[in-house]
Amino acid sequence: MSNVAITLPDGSVKQFDGPVTGAELAAAIGPGLAKAALAIKIDSEVLDLSRSIDADSTVEIVTRKSEDALDLIRHDTAHVMAEAVQALYPGTQVTIGPSIENGFYYDFAREEPFTPDDLEKIEAKMMEIIKRDDVFSREEWDRDDAVRHFTDIGEKYKAQLIHDLPATETISMYRQGDWMDLCRGPHLPSTGHVGKGFKLLKLAGAYWRGDSNNEMLQRIYGTSWRDEKELKAHLMMLEEAEKRDHRRLGREMGLFHFQEEAVGSVFWHPNGWTLYRTLETYIRARLDKANYVEVKTPQLIDRGLWEASGHWEKFRDHMFTAETEDDRVFALKPMNCPGHVQIFRQGMTSYRELPLRMAEFGSCHRYEPSGALHGLMRVRAFTQDDAHIFCTEDQITSETEAFCELLLSVYKDCGFEEVVIKFADRPETRAGEDAVWDRAEAALAEAVEASGLDYTLNPGEGAFYGPKLEFVLRDAIGRDWQCGTLQVDFVLPERLDASYIGEDGEKHRPVMLHRAILGSFERFIGILIENYAGRMPMWMAPVQAVVATITSDADAYAIEVRNALDAAGIRAEVDTRNEKINYKVREHSLAKVPTMLVVGQREVDDRKVALRRLGGKDQEFLALDEAVARLAEESKNPAEK
RNA sequence: GCCGCCGUAGCUCAGUGGUAGAGCGCACCAUUGGUAAUGGUGAGGUCGAGAGUUCGAUUCUCUCCGGCGGCACCA
Numbered sequence: 001m002s003n004v005a006i007t008l009p010d011g012s013v014k015q016f017d018g019p020v021t022g023a024e025l026a027a028a029i030g031p032g033l034a035k036a037a038l039a040i041k042i043d044s045e046v047l048d049l050s051r052s053i054d055a056d057s058t059v060e061i062v063t064r065k066s067e068d069a070l071d072l073i074r075h076d077t078a079h080v081m082a083e084a085v086q087a088l089y090p091g092t093q094v095t096i097g098p099s100i101e102n103g104f105y106y107d108f109a110r111e112e113p114f115t116p117d118d119l120e121k122i123e124a125k126m127m128e129i130i131k132r133d134d135v136f137s138r139e140e141w142d143r144d145d146a147v148r149h150f151t152d153i154g155e156k157y158k159a160q161l162i163h164d165l166p167a168t169e170t171i172s173m174y175r176q177g178d179w180m181d182l183c184r185g186p187h188l189p190s191t192g193h194v195g196k197g198f199k200l201l202k203l204a205g206a207y208w209r210g211d212s213n214n215e216m217l218q219r220i221y222g223t224s225w226r227d228e229k230e231l232k233a234h235l236m237m238l239e240e241a242e243k244r245d246h247r248r249l250g251r252e253m254g255l256f257h258f259q260e261e262a263v264g265s266v267f268w269h270p271n272g273w274t275l276y277r278t279l280e281t282y283i284r285a286r287l288d289k290a291n292y293v294e295v296k297t298p299q300l301i302d303r304g305l306w307e308a309s310g311h312w313e314k315f316r317d318h319m320f321t322a323e324t325e326d327d328r329v330f331a332l333k334p335m336n337c338p339g340h341v342q343i344f345r346q347g348m349t350s351y352r353e354l355p356l357r358m359a360e361f362g363s364c365h366r367y368e369p370s371g372a373l374h375g376l377m378r379v380r381a382f383t384q385d386d387a388h389i390f391c392t393e394d395q396i397t398s399e400t401e402a403f404c405e406l407l408l409s410v411y412k413d414c415g416f417e418e419v420v421i422k423f424a425d426r427p428e429t430r431a432g433e434d435a436v437w438d439r440a441e442a443a444l445a446e447a448v449e450a451s452g453l454d455y456t457l458n459p460g461e462g463a464f465y466g467p468k469l470e471f472v473l474r475d476a477i478g479r480d481w482q483c484g485t486l487q488v489d490f491v492l493p494e495r496l497d498a499s500y501i502g503e504d505g506e507k508h509r510p511v512m513l514h515r516a517i518l519g520s521f522e523r524f525i526g527i528l529i530e531n532y533a534g535r536m537p538m539w540m541a542p543v544q545a546v547v548a549t550i551t552s553d554a555d556a557y558a559i560e561v562r563n564a565l566d567a568a569g570i571r572a573e574v575d576t577r578n579e580k581i582n583y584k585v586r587e588h589s590l591a592k593v594p595t596m597l598v599v600g601q602r603e604v605d606d607r608k609v610a611l612r613r614l615g616g617k618d619q620e621f622l623a624l625d626e627a628v629a630r631l632a633e634e635s636k637n638p639a640e641k
Numbered sequence: 642g643c644c645g646c647c648g649u650a651g652c653u654c655a656g657u658g659g660u661a662g663a664g665c666g667c668a669c670c671a672u673u674g675g676u677a678a679u680g681g682u683g684a685g686g687u688c689g690a691g692a693g694u695u696c697g698a699u700u701c702u703c704u705c706c707g708g709c710g711g712c713a714c715c716a
Contacts, residue, residue: 205644
């Protein structure tokens with residue numbers, strides 16, 4: 001029997017006469033750790049504490065404090081839930097139940113739907129199983145035996161899963177008491193380790209294997225943590241997220257509404273539209289500075305053009321169409337690119353004009369599936385901050401670099417500092433030859449490398465005409481939103497016959513770079529509202545300042561102050577209502593107005609204002625001129641600074 | 642589109658087989674009050690739409706529409 005040397009994370013080495021289990025290793029290090037140990041980690045692989053280590057290796061003992069512990073806890077909670085469900089509802093089949101961000105889910109096949117009341121019963125049963133504290137024991141099974149076993153007990157989904165596992169895969173089962181599940185593991189030592197820090201959250205439908213052609217299963221989502229304190233903190237976070245829901249804030253702040261006669265389309269109210277226009281003005285200024293030209297193309301275009309572009313074939317079901325009396329069919333544009341190519345095609349374009357950066361705040365309509373609609377985040381009528389850069393292959397790199405720089409700067413101005421980039425390559429169904437895709441992917445990869453930014457691969461997620469970069473920003477409460485995109489397209493210029501005259505006097509195909517920074521104004525505004533919880537930065541706020549009087553003696557002066565703010569380009573309102581100042585402060589604070597200028601007799605006498613910031617406790621007493629100058633500076637959009 | 646839940650006043654919600662209530666908001670009156678709710682009075686609802694069961698439906702059943710949570714989709 002050969003010796004085993006185990007290196008611990010602190011660099012120390014433990015020698016053993018032969019193979020040793022994780023539990024034995026922990027015990028050898030110390031009794032405290034032996035008690036706290038949940039699993040072991042060799043390289044980056046987490047394994048059961050009962051696994052035996054038979055070769056020299058670097059091993060970390062996973063305890064409840066470890067990052068890896070959460071994954072184990074969540075996965076085990078899913079197992080416990082599955083047992084509970086099968087105990088309460090015989091005949092229910094189990095399928096899969098992974099750990100996910102903040103929790104877990106398990107998909108079940110059962111005729112009768114679960115109800116919210118069932119969740120409580122299941123939780124109670126889970127508590128019993130956890131209290132029972134059964135050991136999770138691992139068994140390796142023969143593949144055929146495993147398939148037969150699950151088929152015999154009527155678990156056809158499990159049998160199918162095993163059947164489809166790669167031949168090289170070891171079939172492992174985990175037992176907890178009398179209940180057993182197919183599982184790759186690893187698991188905690190016993191069900192008791194799950195603890196009480198979990199809660200079942202919601203019921204949902206989910207397709208077997210994520211395919212909408214398959215039957216629908218019932219999914220139960222839960223959240224699970226190290227202890228009740230962490231659970232409580234997470235539930236608080238969920239409440240916080242609900243408070244910043246843009247649909248709720250949009251209504252409370254009177255920014256916009258939806259109604260059933262125009263499902264998926266926004267009715268922008270005055271304040272909401274002011275926010276929208278402010279953002280548009282800012283983006284337009286940034287594009288101007290970055291040497292884009294702006295255009296506007298038709299809403300309705302004959303289906304012939306969509307057939308030529310390839311969109312009709314692929315997206316016809318999601319296009320709104322209109323038929324005219326002369327039997328022509330027009331489509332409401334779902335995107336702007338074919339329109340931009342038409343402008344590009346007018347007259348002859350010289351290589352000297354490239355790169356040509358053609359921008360449009362393009363109003364698009366897409367018949368999105370009803371279940372996809374979600375406030376401003378997913379609508380059927382939206383406006384993109386779209387642009388197409390017509391350029392040569394040689395220019396892809398420099399245009400990509402310039403775009404990345406512009407995009408990051410815009411995000412920063414909007415309050416987003418954390419951005420990750422994903423490289424999405426060719427999807428299964430696509431247009432264009434593989435050789436063209438090779439070139440497009442290589443060019444884009446080279447360009448993003450040249451920009452010096454980190455990126456991860458998002459395989460198979462490219463557009464049907466070309467690979468793309470996806471720009472994902474992280475908001476104030478840690479949620480990720482994909483907004484920006486840059487797509488390399490060699491296909492559409494070919495299909496729609498766009499060409500330019502090169503240095504050699506011959507016709508050449510330009511490359512098109514499809515790109516957007518915000519994505520859609522609607523969605524980006526939704527993200528902004530949630531990011532700021534409705535408390536927009538000064539430059540975006542629909543109403544930037546309210547002048548509020550203490551008594552009616554200050555009315556005339558208050559109006560003068562409002563007019564001075566207005567003349568300085570500040571969006572200001574005046575509140576001379578016969579209400580107490582407490583009432584006004586509360587109301588405008590709830591409306592999330594960033595600054596309030598309170599004026600009473602003292603301010604009238606001294607030509608001053610009492611400046612109060614949203615959420616602040618103190619006031620600043622300033623001369624009127626100074627207050628106006630200061631607020632005017634703060635109100636400028638970042639492109640004006 | 643699929644699965645589940647939901648639809649009562651502008652908003653948040655209570656309630657009932659015999660056609661409805663609260664708080665906030667809104668209107669009016671009084672109050673002129675120094676930094677997150679002054680008091681009083683009043684108006685406001687085909688109980689999402691349609692059909693069915695019933696002597697009678699907001700309440701029970703069905704269909705449709707819409708919303709919510711997921712799944713699928715996202716040029």
